[in-house]
Amino acid sequence: EVQLVESGGGLVQPGRSLRLSCAASGFTFDDYAMHWVRQAPGKGLEWVSGISWNSGSIGYADSVKGRFTISRDNAKNSLYLQMNSLRAEDMALYYCAKGEGSGSYHSNIFDYWGQGALVTVSS
Amino acid sequence: EIVMTQSPATLSVSPGEGATLSCRASQSVNSNLAWYQQKPGQAPRLLIYGASTRATGIPARFSGSGSGTEFTLTISSLQSEDFAVYYCQQYNNWPLTFGGGTKVEIE
Numbered sequence: 001e002v003q004l005v006e007s008g009g010g011l012v013q014p015g016r017s018l019r020l021s022c023a024a025s026g027f028t029f030d031d032y033a034m035h036w037v038r039q040a041p042g043k044g045l046e047w048v049s050g051i052s053w054n055s056g057s058i059g060y061a062d063s064v065k066g067r068f069t070i071s072r073d074n075a076k077n078s079l080y081l082q083m084n085s086l087r088a089e090d091m092a093l094y095y096c097a098k099g100e101g102s103g104s105y106h107s108n109i110f111d112y113w114g115q116g117a118l119v120t121v122s123s
Numbered sequence: 124e125i126v127m128t129q130s131p132a133t134l135s136v137s138p139g140e141g142a143t144l145s146c147r148a149s150q151s152v153n154s155n156l157a158w159y160q161q162k163p164g165q166a167p168r169l170l171i172y173g174a175s176t177r178a179t180g181i182p183a184r185f186s187g188s189g190s191g192t193e194f195t196l197t198i199s200s201l202q203s204e205d206f207a208v209y210y211c212q213q214y215n216n217w218p219l220t221f222g223g224g225t226k227v228e229i230e
Contacts, residue, residue: 095166
């Protein structure tokens with residue numbers, strides 16, 4: 001059974017940093033791209049960042065480019081999101097999501113999701 | 124960035140009736156379009172990818188169609204568990220983008 005478990009969320013002041021982690025199990029982690037998708041309270045879904053199976057291809061939403069860094073450790077079956085210079089508008093539930101398949105397109109379909117880590121940005 | 128626009132924002136339907144949800148892309152995404160269902164307090168669930176291919180375990184009452192810039196998700200004979208918010212997502216280009224969602228509610 002595929003499981004994705006996020007951790008590291010919490011309350012942080014504007015301008016500070018936070019690191020999210022996602023522990024994956026139930027599949028061969030280093031075969032698949034992984035992503036972070038967020039959802040502000042009462043709002044829709046927003047893709048934040050994605051990383052290919054070998055970290056060779058990385059992408060970011062314009063809203064987080066230059067402030068957030070995605071990474072993965074295939075030996076630990078883990079995905080990370082380093083979030084710096086946090087803003088009020090970054091407050092959201094952050095989901096870790098697995099890419100559905102291989103290839104440049106199927107890797108960008110989200111077939112499994114975690115339950116999310118809540119990030120609250122407030123002074 | 125490709126902008127995805129969903130309509131209507133809210134759809135009121137009686138159980139047993141059908142529903143048609145629309146999604147429009149600001150430029151062609153070919154058939155690289157997925158649909159997700161999200162219920163309150165839950166993570167989204169993949170329904171459709173490739174514009175028309177049902178994901179594993181998705182009932183046949185869910186169907187998708189379209190290509191290029193115009194896409195449709197059709198739910199035939201709505202069941203109680205189908206009342207939820209539905210999102211479309213294009214994966215033709217980075218940044219990946221979602222539509223704003225359509226809430227399907229009980230009439």
